[in-house]
Amino acid sequence: MSTSLWLRGAIVVATMLLASCTRAPYGGEKESLLITATAAHDVAKVQALLDSGANPSAMVKHEDGLYESPWRLVLKQLRPKHPEDVAIVKAMLKAGADPALAWGEGQALSRKSLHQDEPLIVVMMHPNAEVVRLLLDAGLKPQSGVFALVTAVDSGQSEIVHMLVDAGVNINGASGARTPLLAAIEQRDAKLMAYLEEHGARERP
Amino acid sequence: MASSGAPSWLLALFGLNRAGQILYTSLFVLAVPALMFWTLLPGMRFSEADEQLFRAARHGDVAGIKESLDIGARVDAEAPTDRKTALFRAAVFGYPDAVKSLLSHGANPAVRGADGRTALEVVTEAIGEEKDPAARQALEAVASVLKGAEPKR
Numbered sequence: 001m002s003t004s005l006w007l008r009g010a011i012v013v014a015t016m017l018l019a020s021c022t023r024a025p026y027g028g029e030k031e032s033l034l035i036t037a038t039a040a041h042d043v044a045k046v047q048a049l050l051d052s053g054a055n056p057s058a059m060v061k062h063e064d065g066l067y068e069s070p071w072r073l074v075l076k077q078l079r080p081k082h083p084e085d086v087a088i089v090k091a092m093l094k095a096g097a098d099p100a101l102a103w104g105e106g107q108a109l110s111r112k113s114l115h116q117d118e119p120l121i122v123v124m125m126h127p128n129a130e131v132v133r134l135l136l137d138a139g140l141k142p143q144s145g146v147f148a149l150v151t152a153v154d155s156g157q158s159e160i161v162h163m164l165v166d167a168g169v170n171i172n173g174a175s176g177a178r179t180p181l182l183a184a185i186e187q188r189d190a191k192l193m194a195y196l197e198e199h200g201a202r203e204r205p
Numbered sequence: 206m207a208s209s210g211a212p213s214w215l216l217a218l219f220g221l222n223r224a225g226q227i228l229y230t231s232l233f234v235l236a237v238p239a240l241m242f243w244t245l246l247p248g249m250r251f252s253e254a255d256e257q258l259f260r261a262a263r264h265g266d267v268a269g270i271k272e273s274l275d276i277g278a279r280v281d282a283e284a285p286t287d288r289k290t291a292l293f294r295a296a297v298f299g300y301p302d303a304v305k306s307l308l309s310h311g312a313n314p315a316v317r318g319a320d321g322r323t324a325l326e327v328v329t330e331a332i333g334e335e336k337d338p339a340a341r342q343a344l345e346a347v348a349s350v351l352k353g354a355e356p357k358r
Contacts, residue, residue, distance in 0.1 A: 204284075
């Protein structure tokens with residue numbers, strides 16, 4: 001247990017170091033058009049811009065003067081009432097968007113800070129099974145899988161739970177103080193609880 | 206005075222005599238492992254039999270509860286994660302028979318989990334949230350069993 005904790009810590013530090021070395025990608029005219037088309041849920045226009053070589057991962061100035069990449073925006077704006085956004089996600093993944101990294105910028109206390117969010121975390125704010133499937137199919141090895149798993153159990157998204165467990169997320173991992181089994185118990189979701197038990201979930205993780 | 210090992214300025218600060226030095230030093234030395242044990246103990250004491258008891262409680266499996274108690278599960282074992290007992294597990298999933306069985310084996314209905322609530326409080330809140338009438342009926346049955354239970358002090 002302690003070795004795995006050290007290993008995890010080392011991975012986090014290494015990822016942060018690597019991330020700080022990565023040059024943040026910034027876009028131009030094409031990307032501005034792409035982010036406008038994405039915000040308008042315009043699949044045909046997004047597809048045309050991607051075909052003409054726009055980079056979905058490159059950031060341009062968007063709302064409130066903050067930089068945002070079309071890739072992060074489409075993941076952020078996923079809602080059940082906009083099913084066309086799933087097609088945009090599909091097109092961007094095909095055009096080379098990274099299933100493990102989404103660039104964007106947020107307002108930290110007093111200065112602007114760059115965000116390198118993991119797409120899975122962004123998607124789990126408004127869980128969408130289809131998009132999780134797309135990310136995993138695109139080769140995502142989830143780092144924040146336990147958080148996503150607990151969130152999926154909390155929101156009763158059994159399809160996402162099955163996908164994440166099949167993708168090898170640690171079923172006895174803890175997100176904060178909560179394990180997936182604990183989330184299922186708190187939601188009184190007997191079906192998900194039985195599923196988690198079958199895959200080895202325990203009270204003592 | 207300076208032979209106790211602690212720096213002399215620290216002892217001068219507290220103005221302790223020899224007996225006081227020994228007392229406070231030993232208290233401090235004992236407190237560290239005690240604190241460690243206090244935080245780690247629930248996880249260490251949670252045995253495989255306890256795991257079985259919780260599993261049986263979650264499924265309302267009365268025979269399983271008896272079986273796990275026979276092989277050495279503690280009826281008031283606390284889960285290492287949320288410090289709730291098997292009674293909570295049987296209660297929130299709406300199994301009055303399992304709750305009765307646990308109580309008859311000596312489970313304490315007054316135990317509070319890490320969130321500070323008893324099983325009855327948790328079930329009462331669940332009744333308010335439950336939409337399905339059959340499930341609500343089961344939870345109400347559990348609540349009446351818990352209300353009738355004698356709390357142990």
